[in-house]
Each structure stands twice: as structure tokens, then as C-alpha cells.
Amino acid sequence: MANIMERITADNKTTYTARIRIKGYRQQTATFPRITDARLWIQKTESLIREGKYFSQAEAKRHTFADMTERYIKTVLPNKSAKVGFQYAQQLRKWSSWLGALSLDKITTALIVEYRDKLALEKTTRGGCKSAATVNRYLAALSSAYSVAIKEWQWVEENPVKKIGKFKEKKGRERFLSPGEIELLLKTCLESGKKDLYLA
Structure with missing residues (x-):
């Protein structure tokens, strides 16, 4: 009524x-x-x-992006390893420096992509841009916070990060043995006495 x-x-x-x-x-x-x-x-x-859907939208309007990241840092990260906790906290606070003042209902996939691209262009201490792998880790940290906000806190209905494709990461550099290294390897295999290590 x-x-x-x-x-x-x-x-x-x-x-x-x-x-x-x-x-x-x-x-x-x-x-x-x-x-x-x-x-x-x-x-x-x-x-x-x-x-x-109404009350979940009301929750999203009631809480800011900073509310979500800080609660995640304080309540979830202590249960992860020290290394992961440190990295996630650093990454989430970077996101929050851009988006923290916005209420969660204002955070869209397009907005996150805008700042992802800004992040990718940031210079590292070596002078280059952040690698694809690094940017993907920043997105993974944010996606993890959203997952908890959805499943446990019921602050939002969906994870906007899940709609974002990952950057293609470079494979490790291939290195071939030099003739001298091959000769040394074969000699070591022969001296081991194990026939399966050396094929004539």
C-alpha cells in the first residue's frame, strides 16, 4: 500500500x-x-x-567504496598470509585514492576500466609502465573485496570487476643452452651412470 x-x-x-x-x-x-x-x-x-532488489540498492547507496576497502583490509586480510595481506592492502588503497568517496552504487565496470587504464600507464621506479601482470593483480585484489561485500555483507548485488577482461601477460623469456653448456650437460649425464639420462 x-x-x-x-x-x-x-x-x-x-x-x-x-x-x-x-x-x-x-x-x-x-x-x-x-x-x-x-x-x-x-x-x-x-x-x-x-x-x-531494493534493499541491496539501498545498501550500495549507504556505503562508499572506501567503506568497503577499509572493512576488507581490517577484517579479511588479517586471515591471509602477510605477503598477500600487504599487497592487497596496498592495491586496494590505490583504488580507494581514486574511487573512495563514491557510494558503491556509483561504481561501474566502465569506471573501473577507466582507472585500470590510468594505472597501466603509471611509471614504475625503473621508468617503464606497470606490467600486465601487475595490473591484473590490482584487479584481482579489488574483485576479492567485492566478492566478500556481495556474499557476506550484502552491500552490493554484483561484482563489476568480473566483466573486465585480463590483460595478456608476457610469457617467461626462453633461453637456449650454448654449445659449451650442452657439452657439459651431456658429460654430466654420462658420468652419472644412468642410461636414461643419456641417449646416444
């Missing part, structure tokens, strides 16, 4: 307060300057409540 109450403010302006009551859910209210906005809000909100 929903209704709209018209009110006149102290400065003689008209406002419209929409109220929704649905059995099994807590009451929701919102105030608007126009009655048409109030009616639209009722339609949208009732639909979201019945689909089970």
Missing part, C-alpha cells in the same frame, strides 16, 4: 511525501517537490521491493 501526503513548508513551498507499506518489509518514505516524481518513485520502489 502506498500514499502521498501534500505538505506546505515554512517558506510556503509545497512538497509531496510518498510512503510505501508492504507486508514483511520496513516502511519506505521519500519527499519530492513534484507529485509526479513521488508517483514515479512509488512505482519504481514497489517493483524493486517485490523483485528483492
Whole structure:
């Protein structure tokens, strides 16, 4: 059940307060300057409540990106190894330096991609750009935080990082033995006395 109450403010302006009551859910209210906005809000909100999406969206609006990363750092990372914990904390705080002030409902895949590309262009201490593997690890840290925020805290509905493809990482450099190294290897195999190590 929903209704709209018209009110006149102290400065003689008209406002419209929409109220929704649905059995099994807590009451929701919102105030608007126009009655048409109030009616639209009722339609949208009732639909979201019945689909089970409204309260998760409300949680996403209530918490910032920084809330998520700091809670993850304080409550989840202590259970990981010291090395992983240090790296993840460093990586998540980097993301938070860009996105921390935004509420979670404002964080989109496109926004994360924008800052991923910015991250990839950052210079390292050696003067080059960050490697594909490094950027992928930053994304992995962020995806891990989102997974906990979804499954355990119910702050968001989906993980925007999962829609982002990984950068192709370079394979390790191939190295071939020199003639001298091959000769030494064959000699060692012969001296071992193990026939399966040396094929004539």
C-alpha cells in the first residue's frame, strides 16, 4: 500500500511525501517537490521491493567504496598470509585514492576500466609502465573485496570487476643452452651412470 501526503513548508513551498507499506518489509518514505516524481518513485520502489532488489540498492547507496576497502583490509586480510595481506592492502588503497568517496552504487565496470587504464600507464621506479601482470593483480585484489561485500555483507548485488577482461601477460623469456653448456650437460649425464639420462 502506498500514499502521498501534500505538505506546505515554512517558506510556503509545497512538497509531496510518498510512503510505501508492504507486508514483511520496513516502511519506505521519500519527499519530492513534484507529485509526479513521488508517483514515479512509488512505482519504481514497489517493483524493486517485490523483485528483492531494493534493499541491496539501498545498501550500495549507504556505503562508499572506501567503506568497503577499509572493512576488507581490517577484517579479511588479517586471515591471509602477510605477503598477500600487504599487497592487497596496498592495491586496494590505490583504488580507494581514486574511487573512495563514491557510494558503491556509483561504481561501474566502465569506471573501473577507466582507472585500470590510468594505472597501466603509471611509471614504475625503473621508468617503464606497470606490467600486465601487475595490473591484473590490482584487479584481482579489488574483485576479492567485492566478492566478500556481495556474499557476506550484502552491500552490493554484483561484482563489476568480473566483466573486465585480463590483460595478456608476457610469457617467461626462453633461453637456449650454448654449445659449451650442452657439452657439459651431456658429460654430466654420462658420468652419472644412468642410461636414461643419456641417449646416444
